[in-house]
Amino acid sequence: MIQELVKKFKGPFIWATVFSALSSILSISLITLVNEGVNAASEDDLRGLAGIFLLALLGMLAIGFFSQWLLAQLGTSLVYKIRLILLKRVLGVNYENLERIGGHRVLATVTTDVASIAESLSIIPIFAVNFATILGCFTYLGYLSFPLFLVLFTILFLGAGLSTMIMRKGEKCFTELREQEDGLFNTFKTLVDGSKELNINQHRRDFFYKDLATPNLDQVKSAEMSANFFWILNQNWAGSVLFLGLGLLVYIGSLVVKVPHEVLTSFVLFMIYLMGPIGFVMRSFSSVFKGKVAYQKIQSLNLFEHEQVEQRSAVQERLKDWQTLSAKGLCYSYRQEQETPFSIGPIDFSVSQGEVVYIRGSNGSGKSTFAKVLVGLYQAQKGELRLGDKCIDKDNIQWYRNHFSTIFSDFYLFEHILDKHGALVEQAEVQAHLEKLQMADKVSVRDGKLTMTTLSQGQRKRLAMILAYAEDAAIYLFDEWAADQDPYFRDYFYRELLPELKSRGKTVIVISHDDRYFHLADRMYQFDSGTAVLENQEQPQEQFA
Structure with missing residues (x-):
């Protein structure tokens, strides 16, 4: 499914990446201009830089807005496409297998998992741009002073190693959380489906609340807090490593490597700027791992081993x-x-x-x-x-x-009436049946749709019979x-x-x-x-x- 989506949205991915890259380039240019302004030799040089700075700022505003709009469009389109794919797959799954999977698991997938996968895919362009920005800035810093860059790289490399260990712990917690969410959806399904019995029997209602629903909510809460703990720890660790690197750069650059003041200033400015891209990359791993867990969950349902729903033709x-x-x-x-x-x-x-x-x-x-x-x-x-x-x-x-046309004891009453060709049926075509079954005074058909289905079980069965008649x-x-x-x-x-x-x-x-x-x-x-x-x-x- 992932390969199909990437292929389908190849164009939007490329355009979003290109415009995000342009926005990033303009941002780096603004930092460079600020650095040059600080070290400007005269007022005339400063005035010249001001005009260029203003143009770059306007360009970044326009291109940044357009790139963010493209990313929003991409995210919305991904959610739509994933839901459409899952809809076709579920319709193509054999009833026996779907019954074994469980409706609550399918419902959790089309809500929670779809959003997680779409979020992880939609950040790919901006993730790539931020990662490229980091590499570009590192290249520039290595050009300014390779010894000082080696110091910075060593600090960040060691910090990234510990960060990876923290993220693996977080991924395990996300997997546990996703399993608990299946139980949560089943709990809420029971709450709705068993509402009559829960309203009538106070003991059952109390048991459901205290012994079933509340423990399930506690488990979800505990798993979510554990997952959030590791991701928050990871983000704060990343920020601390950046400030540690910044402090050591100033110390080592001034007392050990003894680079020129202008070079040290450039390192400080670029490190402050890189806090944004590096912070985004670190935060993105949370969405990426959520998407990975969601995709693994969808795969475990075996929805992709079955044929898609056939077209009418x-x-x-x-x-x-x-x-x-x-x-x-x-x-x-x-x-x-x-x-x-x-x-x-x-x-x-x-x-x-x-x-x-x-x-x-x-x-x-x-x-x-x-x-x-x-x-x-x-x-x-x-x-x-x-x-x-x-x-x-x-x-x-x-x-x-x-x-076949069937009415099982646990039937579902659809609102739309279809004929044997799959076309909507109008009131005149089923009026005789409505009258025979004494439903004409309670229900009518508008644009092929029953105006009411919230009736007694016996009346609902009579409406189901009308649907069966129409199917011929x-x-x-x-x-x-x-x-x-x-x-x-x-x-x-x-x-x-x-x-x-x-x-x-x-x-x-x-x-x-x-x-x-x-x-x-x-x-x-x-x-x-x-x-x-x-x-x-x-x-x-x-x-x-």
């Missing part, structure tokens, strides 16, 4: 006549650090085009896990999945997923859709909505506990402990009670 046409969706010997096991992780399979399953198939079973029997494998969210470790005559693998999995998929999968509906809409779901979808040639897979409606299914699968058995539909209805 790459979406392949769905099959119109596929006859049968089948799974043979399908097995899946959660990759958890347990002795006996939950698993399903081997499962044989099939549904014909235009059928309504029910899946029943007790809680924890593997129904929802199987559904996620069936629609391609989880990748089976064994077995075969086929749509028509096509075997599903990693090369055509997204094409396969495009045949070939296969629908509903996971306990009727569980949050009142008796009228539960009955409507089984007796009217599902038959309507079937009459349109749609294939419907329903996960349900509503045994009174099991006889309406074309076929039914019974799940138990991760395995599935096809039920005999000729048995009496009481069989499924």
